[in-house]
Amino acid sequence: MLKTVVSFIVVLGLLVFIHELGHFLFAKRAGILVREFAIGFGPKIFTRKRGETTYSVRLLPLGGYVRMAGEDPEVLEVKTGTLVYASQTSEGKIDHLYFYEPIGLDRELMVGRIVEIDWEKELFVCLETEDEQEVRYDLHPTAILHVDSKNEMQIAPWDRQFGSKTSGQKAMTIFAGPLFNLVLTVLLFILYTSLTGVEYRLPVQLIQPNSPAQQAGILPGDEIQGVSGKKVDTYDMLRYELLESGGKEVILKVKRGDQLLDIPVTPQKIGDGYIIGATFNQNQMLRDATLLESIQSGFKATYNWSVVLFEGFGKLITGQVSIKSLGGPVQIGEVTGKVADAGILPLVRWAALLSLNLAIFNLLPIPALDGSRLVFIGLEAVRGKPISPNKESMVHFVGFALLMMLMLVVTYNDIMKLLPS
Structure with missing residues (x-):
């Protein structure tokens, strides 16, 4: 059990980290202020601030996020007349503004009451001093607002906010998450192939008695090359095509010596799959595998499995596949544990498949996912102006609620599968 939990956390943590790293790097490249880089959700169990960004690990290892300035409304209400304490740089710009009286600081502070403040566009604060004079000060672009002794916020000038960037910059920042997962998938498949070798043919070794293969006349030494017109040269692709048949007759392309034969076979259902x-x-x-073959295999496996996943999503949408067949965190954790028991190579392959799943799922135009955010950015590019932030936030909120409901359903399915019948 412990190994299953640890394997699940390590694999999922890696995939989430790579995904969020994509968002993070492209946000920084676009000049966006990144407030937090988080792995997990819920209460913080580790946090450290480096530069402008807080890096945190949170309790629930089921995702992560990169919090960018301006991506969501940043509300800090400052009332006129609020007493503040401020420090200045050598150029006279305010770099720290305290909304409480700080104790034990080694810098000189001035005191005043806020008359007016703008930390997004004009970057200034107007203070009423103790002698009732109003003085305007420039805010440093990286000034820190200290709300209380435990909470602070770096200001985000408009040019450092997500909303100020071009449609292209915003789109790349959002797309970078799934893109990094796709790159990780290719790299993991390349690693897997380089360590195991390249799978390039399906030579039959044994035929089980009274099996569909024996009844169809397939012999040891035959080589299966295709299923119903589709080329297959890996065992995974063969299994997938048999699963797609749903138990209906398929035509196997079989090489026997110098002959190419078309042999009809009706797969037999075993568990959740079909066999011959x-x-x-x-x-x-x-x-x-040579280095070039490993690289080619990495891209080929990524493409083949992408086709499989898109077909699966399509069948789910059209009702050909029941929602009861979906697996959630419990099932993923269980499978990850079993794969980890099988060794490091199966775990590398499983991690590649999970990474691909994460990439493709996030690109679907479902509210609250990266795909939906890309749709809104596309609409912004076409319209020449952004969609109302309130409307977009509402769409994502409703989408997130629906996703949480879906997560509850698939988790329930997972648990019911684990219970004895």
């Missing part, structure tokens, strides 16, 4: 009752010679399925 043939086992394959592992030694003859694989050969050592």
Whole structure:
């Protein structure tokens, strides 16, 4: 159990970190102030501030986020007449503004009451001094507002906010998360192929008695090359095409010596999948991969599995696949534990598939996901002006609520699958 939990946290943590790293790096590249880089949700269990950004690890390891200035409304109400304490740089600009009386500071502070303040556009604060004079001071672009002894906020001038950037910069910042997961997927598949070899053929070694393969006349030594017109050269692709058949007859393209045969076979349902009752010679399925072949295999596996996932999402939307078939965190954790028990190589492959799932799922135009945010940015580019922030926030809020409901449903499905029947 402990190994399952640790494996799940490590794998999911890696995938989330890479995803959020994409958002983070492209936000910084666009000049956006990143307030927090978080792994997980809920209460903080680790936090450290470096430069402008707070890096945190939170209790629930089920996601993460990069909080960018201006992405959501930043509300800090400052009333006229509020007593504040301020420090200045050598150029006379205010770099720290305290909304309480700080104790034990080694810098000189001036005191005044706020008459007017603008920390987004004009960057100034007008203070009424003790002798009732109104004095205007410039705010430093990185000035810190100290709300109380535990909470502070760096100001975000308009040019450092998400909303000030071009549609292209915003789109790349959002798209970078799924993009980084796609890159990670390719790299993990490249690593897997370089360590295991390249799978390039499906030579039959044994035929199970009374199996569909035996009844169809498939023999040891045959090589399966296709299923119903689709080329297959890996065991995963064969399994997928058999699953797609739903138990209906398929035509196997079989090489026997110098002959190419079309052999009809009706797969047999076993558990959640379908088989034909043939086992394959592992030694003859694989050969050592060159660096170029490993790279090609990484891209090819990513493409093939992307097609599979998109087809799966399509069937879910059209009702061909029941929502009961979806797996959530519990099932992912269980499978991750089993894969970890099988060794590091199966875990690398499983991590690649999870990373691809995360990338593609996030690109779907579902409210609260990256795909939906890209749709809004696209509409902004077409209209020449952004959608109302309130309307967009409402769409994402409703979408997030629906996603949480979906998560509850699939988690319930997971638990019911684990319970004895």
